[in-house]
Amino acid sequence: MTSTLPRPTGALTDRPTVEAAFGFDDRRSRTPLRDREVRWPELGTAASTAVQRLSRPRIGTTLAIGAGTLVSLAPGLLPRTPGAQAMLTGLLVVLALAIAGIVRLVVRSWGFDINRRLSGVRLPLSIGTSVLVVGAAALAGHWQNRLRTAMSTASIGADYWLRWLIEAVLIVGVFVGVTRAVGWVLRKLGWARGVSLAAVVAALLYLVAAPAVVGWRQAAYAGANAELDPQLVQPISDTRSGSAASAVSWSSLGAEGRKFVSGTPAGPTRVYVGVESAPDLEARVALAVRELDRSGAFTRSNLVVMVPTGSGWIDSNAVRGFDQRFGGDVALVGLQYSYAPSWVTFVFGRDSAVTAARALFTAVENRIRTLDHRPELYLYGQSLGAIGGSSVFADDADQDHRTCAALWAGPPAGQVHHAGATVLANSSDPVIHWSPALLWRAPDLTGARVDAPLPQWLPVVSFVQATADLLAALNAPAGHGHRYGTDQGTAMGTC
Incomplete structure (x- = not known):
């Protein structure tokens, strides 16, 4: 027995389909809608919704x-x-x-x-x-x-x-x-x-x-580190690494090392060893000590171990500052431990900065002990370099005992020994603010130089803002943000 069901009517059968919207309904005949009578109440309802x-x-x-x-x-x-x-x-x-x-x-x-x-x-x-x-x-x-x-x-x-x-x-x-x-x-x-x-x-x-x-x-x-800048001139002075007399080749210095040894002023002795200058850290440290001997660095009255940032960069403002501070009677030595940007090294390879700084400082310190003429030993680091430099010492007393003075420029919040060291910090520098603790407490800005209006600390919000500002910390004008001047050298303490 069969029955004939009535054809459904209402919203289900009258609702326009995708095909109908383009001029056809969903029946097999594919008859254009302009030849049919179609009700559109649901379309009006959808538009209204x-x-x-x-x-x-x-x-x-x-x-x-x-x-x-x-x-x-x-x-x-x-x-x-x-x-x-x-x-x-x-x-x-x-x-x-x-x-x-x-x-x-x-x-x-x-x-x-x-x-x-x-x-x-x-x-x-x-x-x-x-x-x-x-x-x-x-x-x-x-x-x-x-x-x-x-x-x-x-x-x-x-x-x-x-x-x-x-x-x-x-x-x-x-x-x-x-x-x-x-x-x-x-x-x-x-x-x-x-x-x-x-x-x-x-x-x-x-x-x-x-x-x-x-x-x-x-x-x-690695490509950026190896790229040769045609505007940089290979040094001819025997007091510079990368010169003809140096055991460190010009090409192995890396992009930042070549900037360091070829810059002005002419006074300071400049020794630098890149990551490509020797196969491992121990060999690079030994090469740096030999370069100090060869260049006459130990005959200077003052010697500054400079811990670079993650990319190997040493601020030229610090070099000029040390030249002014010591009247040119100074030797500067740096050891590259990475060629990645500082934030990458800070997140993924901070230990390399610590290990390299300890190895170089200890080797230089031991070599000085064997000399009749002993230069005064100083330690400098900016940003990640400040963390590496401060990690050389067990505590503040150890730092004061083993160095004449130390200077940290723009150190990350709570990461360095402050007592006995000169700390340079702009209040607008997000690096000195940033820390997970910024989520729930205000930063300690003791000793920071107030260089710009300082926002009120807010839980979570200040952490978000400081994190965003980190990306442009080096784009600030000189003397603001994470950019420091010649006071990185001139403000170094005395023995």
Whole structure:
């Protein structure tokens, strides 16, 4: 027995499909819609719903965008470009949206829909958040101009905030688009296959992509270290490493070593050994001591062991400062332990700075003990070099006993022996602020030189701002941020 079911009517059969939206319905006849009578009530409803969502965004979305933007606009330590500010805003908003999404899923699993229960506050909350963001942007502009005035740089205008807004929206849009694309793929594949695919992708990234990126960056750092700058002239003086009389070849000095030995002034003896100058640390240290003997460094009245930063850089301002401090009667020696940027070495290879500084200082110290004429021994380090230099000693007393004086420029927060050493620190230098402890307590800026307006410390927020400022710490004008002057030499203490 058969029965004839009536043809369904209503929303299910009348709802336009994707094909219908392009001029055809989903029937086999493929008859153009212009020849048919079609009802569109659901399309109107969908459009109305979309408009309502735009005018009344979810509570979590509003709070996330507002919180991320407000934190990003909090006062920082250094002036920022609109691109840098947009990057910070975009990343913080994306992070806040991710947290809001997780909270939304958890709350919904409890059977509570906050957007439906509190639907009346969605529009006022959106308006209030917009007002707060505009006010925060105005205050941020005022703070940026205060910093720029203190650092003698140009003020910002309205175009700064227009570029910031456009770039921040693009950054958030890209992240949201990628997230939705991943969600669409997971829905199409199903969670089981989606998780399996994610595991395979993660394994490939860990086993193949990550090593490839690391290798590529190491090759890039090595290439930059080996690159010969045609503007640098190989020294001819026997008192410089890299000269014809030196056992350290010009090419093995590395990019920063070549800058160090070829610079002015002419007075100080300059010895430098690069990572390519000998096969291992022990051989490089021995080569440095032989270079000191050969160049006549031990005949000078003063000898400064200079611990470079991660890339091997020794600040030329410090060299000029030591020349002024000792009237040219000084020998300077540096040992390269890495050619990666300081932040890379700080995160992944800090031990290399410590080991190299200890080995070189101890070897120089032991050689001086054998001499009839003993130069005064000093120790200098900037940034990561300050950590390496300070690690030579067990404590403050050991530091005072084994050196005439020590000087640390821009040392990372809480990483060096302060007593008995001269510490140079700009209050606008994010390096002296940054520490995990900055999340919950204010930094100790005792002895720091206040060179610019100092923002009020805020839990978590100050840590975020200092972290963002680290990327531009060396882009500040001289005397601000992580840039120090000739006082790196002239401020060195006495025996």
